[in-house]
Amino acid sequence: MDLSPFYQDLFTSLNRGLLMSLALIVPSAAGGVAIGVFAGAVRVFGRPWMRRLGDGYAALFRGTPLVVQLFVLYFGLPNLGLYLSPYAAAVIGFVLCSGAYQSEYVRGALLSIKSGQYHGAQALGFTGWQTIRWIIVPQAFRRSLHGCGNEIVYLIKYSSLAYVVTCMELTGEGKTIAAEYFRFTEVFAVIGLYYLALVTVAILLLKRLEQRLAIPGFGQH
């Protein structure tokens, strides 16, 4: 079956955009989780000045619109002599924003670990760092998995904002085609399906991870 020129153009562009979207989402999700775990741990276990720094970071990036953050990174930083490529600006913006939200999920999970777990480890001679690394974080990570997964699902969709800093991903590519052919409904419906597919895959992967990390009786009360 031959596709009409419109659909041929559309799928060529969207597939190209899909690759760019994936190139944005995968490192942003990984970086967001890494920063989230680190910032969350600092906000719970750090010295007072570190906690304030972590809290400030989370407040700033959760408190301002992502679009504004991206604009500052891409259009603002050149004023300071710092030039980022559209792709770099988008990934940095996503990592920082996602990390701020992730740190909140991680922080909640860390605070939910009963003090007995610390005492048990301390009584065996664990150092503070060893207790956090081997006892607290492995439990908290499992508890924060649902929240972190939720943030990744959300990240997949807000990755579409990359096009405002001229990084041509799924939405940007689609928008170009839509304007060219003036067929907005079909284009955005198809884009929606692409995102739905991405999210579905992400949910399946997260489900897998959840099952792999599952511990009998843990987190079930």
Place this chain on the structure above:
Amino acid sequence: MTAATTPILRVENLTKCYGATCILKGASLTLGKGEIKVLIGPSGGGKSTLLQCLNCLVQPDSGEIWLDGVRIDLQSKPDLYRLRQQVGMIFQDFNLFDHLSALDNITIALRKVKKAGRREAEERARIELDQVGLGDKGHLYPAQLSGGQKQRVAIARALAMDPKVLLLDEPTSALDPELIGEVIAVIRNLAAQGMTMIMATHQISLIATLADEILFMAGGDIVEQGSPARLLAPGNTSKSQGFCDRLNEISDGG
């Protein structure tokens, strides 16, 4: 019990206050090798706080601790880590690591704190699990174990670190009556092997039969101490005797 040459554990004048409330008002004690002391007394008397100060899970405000003749610098973290490695602790609510199997609850401390290899740690863990009668339960997670089994894993975990002293903070208080027996049997077995212990307990059978010395704590002080034979002698009007009588009444009435 004959006094050993150097006491394993000696503490002088431990105090701990939270604001204006003093939980511990200068407790001192000396523990010889193989000796078993039992802490009894009303709730809030300072038993738990004393035990937790002995391995600095609660940092005492003042006082001194000697372990095996070596003074512990309470301000030095490495000193505290070393102290805790050599002083095992058993908690009322077990404090097993919820994300690790029974076996790994034991191996993790051996591997991370004592830097043992995985094989070596697992071998040791199996020996200790066998000791407490759980040789076949190593693969189970805490949520899959009964209270008595959890406490026995906790004891195995502490023993694997080769502690010089074992602190037991009401080890049977969180257990159903029918599960207490298995934990008591393990503790008796330890006593028979000569383990040095300090135990806070309301378990009347342990108090009378295991203790070399009873310490009665109330209001943050050790107000009475002596051998069970003396304190619990018929007709004695000691506080310990009165306390044990009340415990007996409860268990008879129940």
